Amino acid sequence: MNIAKNSIAPVAIIGGGPAGLTAAWYLHRQKIPFILYEAGPKIAGLASSFHDTDGYTYDFGAHFINNRLAAAVGIGSQCRDVLYYGESVLIHGKTYGYPFGLMKSPRYVASALARRILPPSRQEMHQNAANWFRSSYGDLLANEVAIPLLEAWSGAPATELASAVGSKMQNTIPQTLKLRMASRLSRRAVGCGYSHEIPENPHVWHVYPEGGVGLLCQKLAEGIEQHIKLESPVQRIIVQDGRVVGVRCQDEEQPVSAVVSTAPANILSRLVEGTDILKPLGQLRYRPMVFVNLRLEGRNLLKDTVVWLPEGHFTSFRLTETPISMPWLAPEGKTLVTVDIGCEKGDRIWSMDDDALGELCIEELQEIIPDIKKRYRGCRVLRTPIAYPVYLNEYEEVRVKLAQSIGIDGLYPIGRNGEFSHALMEDVYWRTQHKMRQVIDYRNASQSRHHRSSAQFMH
Numbered sequence: 171m172n173i174a175k176n177s178i179a180p181v182a183i184i185g186g187g188p189a190g191l192t193a194a195w196y197l198h199r200q201k202i203p204f205i206l207y208e209a210g211p212k213i214a215g216l217a218s219s220f221h222d223t224d225g226y227t228y229d230f231g232a233h234f235i236n237n238r239l240a241a242a243v244g245i246g247s248q249c250r251d252v253l254y255y256g257e258s259v260l261i262h263g264k265t266y267g268y269p270f271g272l273m274k275s276p277r278y279v280a281s282a283l284a285r286r287i288l289p290p291s292r293q294e295m296h297q298n299a300a301n302w303f304r305s306s307y308g309d310l311l312a313n314e315v316a317i318p319l320l321e322a323w324s325g326a327p328a329t330e331l332a333s334a335v336g337s338k339m340q341n342t343i344p345q346t347l348k349l350r351m352a353s354r355l356s357r358r359a360v361g362c363g364y365s366h367e368i369p370e371n372p373h374v375w376h377v378y379p380e381g382g383v384g385l386l387c388q389k390l391a392e393g394i395e396q397h398i399k400l401e402s403p404v405q406r407i408i409v410q411d412g413r414v415v416g417v418r419c420q421d422e423e424q425p426v427s428a429v430v431s432t433a434p435a436n437i438l439s440r441l442v443e444g445t446d447i448l449k450p451l452g453q454l455r456y457r458p459m460v461f462v463n464l465r466l467e468g469r470n471l472l473k474d475t476v477v478w479l480p481e482g483h484f485t486s487f488r489l490t491e492t493p494i495s496m497p498w499l500a501p502e503g504k505t506l507v508t509v510d511i512g513c514e515k516g517d518r519i520w521s522m523d524d525d526a527l528g529e530l531c532i533e534e535l536q537e538i539i540p541d542i543k544k545r546y547r548g549c550r551v552l553r554t555p556i557a558y559p560v561y562l563n564e565y566e567e568v569r570v571k572l573a574q575s576i577g578i579d580g581l582y583p584i585g586r587n588g589e590f591s592h593a594l595m596e597d598v599y600w601r602t603q604h605k606m607r608q609v610i611d612y613r614n615a616s617q618s619r620h621h622r623s624s625a626q627f628m629h
């Protein structure tokens with residue numbers, strides 16, 4: 171391929187989820203040509219919403235957005251406010267509000283204080299996620315709640331996970347207290363722990379778009395439909411002399427000036443042709459997840475919108491009754507409980523028939539909703555092989571390096587799985603725009619280089 175000519179070629183965007191569409195929307199506004207390739211038959215990726223003919227709406231696990239993101243994308247007037255959101259933890263048959271209910275338990279407080287009196291060294295604390303949680307929460311709360319949840323969620327022992335797992339997800343106690351108070355006073359579900367790129371504040375609350383979270387992507391795609399190629403998986407990213415020059419899709423090569431990729435980082439390493447610099451990314455792992463959406467008679471069957479289940483005798487680690495927060499997601503008098511189950515591709519849970527999964531959940535949840543069998547009206551199951559990046563200590567160096575630079579000119583990983591981060595959609599939105607400014611700078615610099623070398627040639 172002709173590298174010089176490629177500087178004016180379009181930018182290829184891989185993936186039509188929130189990140190890829192934000193990139194496309196941004197480039198479109200800057201009048202930069204682009205082609206967005208989406209492997210599947212429709213846009214939205216993990217931000218897709220599903221509707222039953224019976225009147226239920228559900229996402230890939232419960233999805234909330236906030237009014238700040240909705241306003242930025244231009245769907246603020248099509249969203250409903252979420253008035254309440256709460257999380258609890260079920261332990262030893264008792265439900266504790268998260269986090270303050272747990273902090274009222276004298277056992278947990280005593281154990282946390284003991285850690286404060288005898289703190290570990292910084293080095294010991296950051297050795298692995300287990301140490302990090304014990305140092306931050308005290309041994310008891312870490313051993314009974316945080317570590318079992320982390321292990322069920324990630325599928326790896328906490329001693330093998332990086333401490334970054336914990337430190338990335340934490341808000342300070344005063345900040346949490348302030349946001350929870352604001353929620354009570356304003357009677358709106360003020361976001362807490364959802365956004366990190368721009369600080370959360372009492373004026374940022376959860377909202378839910380009419381018709382589902384997928385509306386966000388539909389809005390981003392408005393007016394750029396002709397640049398989106400569906401059912402077009404990118405098979406190769408072609409690199410020459412350390413820079414991206416083209417992509418191959420459906421066995422055709424397209425010259426490009428840059429590539430913006432939302433493909434999972436381990437897949438990206440296999441897509442790149444012409445260098446093996448990304449080989450280490452191939453070892454990164456994602457946690458597959460199965461979401462069993464139980465349709466039940468009645469409402470408010472759980473103690474809170476989200477109930478965490480750290481005790482190992484449950485197959486699931488998290489239950490979410492979305493209609494507690496968003497009553498419109500189920501028909502009147504009925505509800506939806508989403509059961510999140512971590513698994514591995516091809517294992518017993520992943521391969522289990524949908525009805526059998528429903529039955530398994532109903533059996534186990536009798537402990538929480540005693541008459542659940544009478545209430546049960548079937549289930550809908552969703553599966554994804556890439557729900558969460560797993561931060562194993564063994565490839566922490568690779569993960570940190572990826573966050574700094576990919577090492578190939580003109581290649582920009584974006585989005586949750588592209589960046590191998592736990593980012594939610596608002597962070598994805600702002601981070602992607604930031605990256606797109608870099609893409610434009612890179613493209614401009616390549617064009618100037620091309621003009622300079624053509625001018626020298628003419629003289």
Ligand SMILES: Cc1cc2nc3c(=O)[nH]c(=O)nc-3n(C[C@H](O)[C@H](O)[C@H](O)COP(=O)(O)OP(=O)(O)OC[C@H]3O[C@@H](n4cnc5c(N)ncnc54)[C@H](O)[C@@H]3O)c2cc1C
Nearest residue numbers: 185187188189209215216231233234403404585586594595
């Ligand atoms: C259980 C769960 C709950 C969540 N809850 C929330 C929440 O409450 N609030 C929130 O803001 N966020 C939430 N998120 C996160 C949110 O879903 C992601 O941040 C968001 O979907 C990331 O968008 P993305 O574009 O990076 O990736 P994705 O949505 O995964 O989209 C990537 C797209 O790229 C396509 N693709 C991949 N490879 C190729 C290829 N080679 N060629 C072409 N196309 C390709 C895929 O088909 C897909 O459509 C949750 C995520 C999970 C798993």
